Amino acid sequence: MSVSGKSDQQILQLLGERLRRHRLRRDITQEQLAERAGLSVSTIKGLESGRGRLDSLVAVLRELQQLDGLEAFLPDPGISPLQLAERQGRPRQRASGKVQKSAAPRKKKPEADW
Secondary structure: OOOOOOOHHHHHHHHHHHHHHHHHHOOOOHHHHHHHHOOOHHHHHHHHOOOOOHHHHHHHHHHOOOOOHHHHHOOOOOOOHHHHHHHOOOOOOOOOOOOOOOOOOOOOOOHHHO
């Protein structure tokens, strides 16, 4: 699914359509899904049309046995360099914002080499 050229609303509609198709593949009505996920039918309809809250989305994904898809959807970025330094007991380093001059001036490369 290439979504980079789509608007936010188009992406939400696409996600809603995919939820609907997963529900239909499992041969579950909106009413059945709402009851099993502990949500209202209007919430299910809203999610399938690209509207809704994240907690409702998670409940529906859980019921449709699609929670594993969240790992591919939004993978864990891992530990940040700041957190790593804190865990190792090093003081936080910050960029000074100042440009340092090098000891020896660099030679300019001819434009053809760029």
